[in-house]
Amino acid sequence: MSQLADFQNEIYLNGLADVRPDLPTDLTKLEGLAASKLSATSFGYVAGSAGSEGTARANRDAFDRWRIVPRMLRDVAERDLSVTVLGTPMPAPVLLAPIGVQSILHPDGELATARAAAATGLTTVLSTAASHTMEEVAEANGPGSRWYQLYWPKDRDLAASFLDRAKAAGYTALVVTLDTFTLAWRPRDLDQAYLPFIRGIGVANYFSDPVFQKSVGGPVTDANRQTALLHWIGQFGNPSLTWDDLAFLREHWDGPIALKGIQHPDDARRAVDAGMDGVIVSNHGGRQVDGALASLDALPLVVDAVGGRTTILFDSGVRTGADVAKALALGAQAVLVARPYAYGLALGGEAGVRHVLRCLQAELELTMALSGHRTVSELTLDSLVRV
Numbered sequence: 001m002s003q004l005a006d007f008q009n010e011i012y013l014n015g016l017a018d019v020r021p022d023l024p025t026d027l028t029k030l031e032g033l034a035a036s037k038l039s040a041t042s043f044g045y046v047a048g049s050a051g052s053e054g055t056a057r058a059n060r061d062a063f064d065r066w067r068i069v070p071r072m073l074r075d076v077a078e079r080d081l082s083v084t085v086l087g088t089p090m091p092a093p094v095l096l097a098p099i100g101v102q103s104i105l106h107p108d109g110e111l112a113t114a115r116a117a118a119a120t121g122l123t124t125v126l127s128t129a130a131s132h133t134m135e136e137v138a139e140a141n142g143p144g145s146r147w148y149q150l151y152w153p154k155d156r157d158l159a160a161s162f163l164d165r166a167k168a169a170g171y172t173a174l175v176v177t178l179d180t181f182t183l184a185w186r187p188r189d190l191d192q193a194y195l196p197f198i199r200g201i202g203v204a205n206y207f208s209d210p211v212f213q214k215s216v217g218g219p220v221t222d223a224n225r226q227t228a229l230l231h232w233i234g235q236f237g238n239p240s241l242t243w244d245d246l247a248f249l250r251e252h253w254d255g256p257i258a259l260k261g262i263q264h265p266d267d268a269r270r271a272v273d274a275g276m277d278g279v280i281v282s283n284h285g286g287r288q289v290d291g292a293l294a295s296l297d298a299l300p301l302v303v304d305a306v307g308g309r310t311t312i313l314f315d316s317g318v319r320t321g322a323d324v325a326k327a328l329a330l331g332a333q334a335v336l337v338a339r340p341y342a343y344g345l346a347l348g349g350e351a352g353v354r355h356v357l358r359c360l361q362a363e364l365e366l367t368m369a370l371s372g373h374r375t376v377s378e379l380t381l382d383s384l385v386r387v
């Protein structure tokens with residue numbers, strides 16, 4: 001590491017960040033670098049969104065309409081960004097959003113991500129569509145903290161098996177993604193005729209599952225691989241699910257449950273009524289319903305409806321420390337970030353993910369301190385102005 005980087009990391013940033021001299025500290029620049037490093041198909045899958053990508057743009061634009069109003073002389077010498085969310089203590093209110101198929105970004109995929117999360121103390125949310133099994137990822141995450149994200153398959157026994165395995169492997173909270181029972185109209189992938197799953201990426205948790213294997217006549221080998229892939233396609237999502245089905249989750253998971261993909265205040269109310277422990281206000285990074293509202297615009301509506309009655313998390317469009325501060329001020333207890341760490345993974349493996357997480361944390365801490373906030377709870381609507 002260069003002397004300048006040592007100076008930045010250890011003296012100027014007081015050990016806050018873990019800046020890699022070969023990666024940008026402005027995290028909005030990662031996408032451009034990842035575009036040159038990845039294949040056109042992999043990059044298109046990750047960077048792409050639904051339709052005209054208008055909702056993905058709206059997610060970003062919404063952050064610009066809120067501005068932080070710095071306050072002075074508030075003694076911010078001691079700062080504490082820690083929070084506890086759904087029973088999990090975290091050094092900062094930032095989680096690694098579930099991202100499937102991470103081996104298209106780096107051969108170590110979710111294993112590298114889990115190691116980076118453990119190194120920073122932040123919580124990683126593992127996707128059902130991961131390229132490594134949940135047991136392998138748990139081992140890589142070691143003493144770190146991890147949640148499990150369920151893509152709820154049609155076969156109830158398979159869903160129950162996923163939950164049992166996640167529990168046994170030390171995943172402490174369950175995130176149930178509701179907005180992606182099938183992939184949306186995604187022109188970048190359609191135009192490149194690309195789908196990672198067809199190449200057998202993102203099916204590790206299915207192919208390793210005893211219930212899945214029983215359905216395809218035994219362990220997946222070259223002989224039944226095609227059958228297994230077709231079975232996966234049929235199983236992956238269930239468009240018939242309704243609110244009544246949530247009782248199944250409660251029966252099979254005794255830890256906290258958060259519903260991901262909530263945008264309407266009535267849906268947030270229903271989640272609370274159904275006994276869920278939290279909601280994640282998310283539009284899947286604009287990857288599902290093009291034309292949908294910006295996730296940040298949905299956040300205050302959900303906070304109005306259920307704030308104080310449940311845990312509210314947020315994602316879609318978070319790129320900087322200031323973005324995190326704005327979402328927290330609007331009422332989220334923590335945020336999830338996806339594409340920035342995906343690009344970090346592509347550019348530098350585990351160290352690249354660590355770079356992104358530590359930069360985001362450091363930038364958040366400096367933003368909060370310089371605008372007069374010592375703790376996350378001090379960020380309120382009063383910290384912002386809408387322009």
Ligand SMILES: Cc1cc2nc3c(=O)[nH]c(=O)nc-3n(C[C@H](O)[C@H](O)[C@H](O)COP(=O)(O)O)c2cc1C
Nearest residue numbers: 046097098099100127177284285316317337338339
């Ligand atoms: C390549 C990619 C794969 C994703 N895979 C999953 C997934 O398996 N499960 C899930 O719940 N969300 C998935 N998401 C959505 C993210 O968890 C998150 O909601 C969204 O990307 C947040 O927006 P951001 O990318 O602007 O941070 C994926 C997103 C990307 C970009």
Ligand SMILES: CCCCC(=O)C(=O)O
Nearest residue numbers: 100129180182183284287
């Ligand atoms: C089959 C969907 C898994 C990945 C995903 O959620 C996404 O690409 O957005």
